[in-house]
Amino acid sequence: MSGGFSRPMAGHVPVLRLGDMLLVTLQGALHDSMADQLQQDLAETIVGSRIRGVVIDISGVEMIDSFLGRVLAEIAAQTELLAARTVVAGMRPAVAITLVELGLTLPGLRTALTTEAAMELLAQPIVPVRTGGVREESP
Amino acid sequence: MHTGAGVEARLPIRSDMDLVWVRQHVRQAAAKLGFSLVDQTKLVTAASELARNTLVHGGGGRMEASHVTTGGTDGLRLAFSDSGPGIPDLDRALSDGYTSGGGLGMGLGGARRLVHDFAVETAPGAGTTVRVTSWVSRPPRLRGDV
């Protein structure tokens, strides 16, 4: 098992590696450049370390605007293309209410209420959410 | 009623670091004036969209925050201004999904939905100022929302 903190990624965004999963914790004051960097680093880590699932914990995120929303959606899409899956966990109610009013419903983004629930979701066999890009999985 | 202390500010918007300060100030000012958590989040999100537009499309500028009142109700007014290229077609810029490049095109129209009052002053070559105001909802609520 290769658990523990991986090398510092994406400026100050902590990434914890748990076997073939990554737990990314976004919090507080996130700069645009940090979010951009995270997106790039995750793609490389997924391929380089044979990651199958990414959980992004946003319970500490106080707002999602169209920039961060797009970064999350792009991370999810690119993860899918790299034969892995992303689940966004712990969105605050006020953030969800605001996102809908902003007009961003982020289809294609898998969500869970907690990181534990997200981990459980990723441990289940892959259910296709889009045609194409889903790899075959044997139990 | 509140005084303007901790609310009134004039902040530069020159880098993505400045966007962080803008969001932080709007959050604190809105909390100080008594906005609910959801309304604080709406204001901060609108401010983030407008400040990013000032930076990305307007080439940088500033935000001015002020405390306004009407009939005993407190409000927060935010003005984002730049001396960039201006917005040639405002209706198009406000429509969901329109971007002149790089974005999702949800910022301007989305910000308008997230605040109570929204006004844009712009002309080709003469820069852009977007003024938004939201009011603290206290029972009986000003808007029909929950």
Ligand SMILES: Nc1ncnc2c1ncn2[C@@H]1O[C@H](COP(=O)(O)OP(=O)(O)O)[C@@H](O)[C@H]1O
């Ligand atoms: N301050 C500004 N100065 C010049 N153009 C602007 C400004 N704000 C918005 N715009 C124009 O309006 C368009 C729509 O803005 P927005 O909805 O925020 O989408 P996005 O920023 O994702 O492109 C922008 O693409 C840009 O062309």
Ligand SMILES: [Mg+2]
């Ligand atoms: Mg924008």
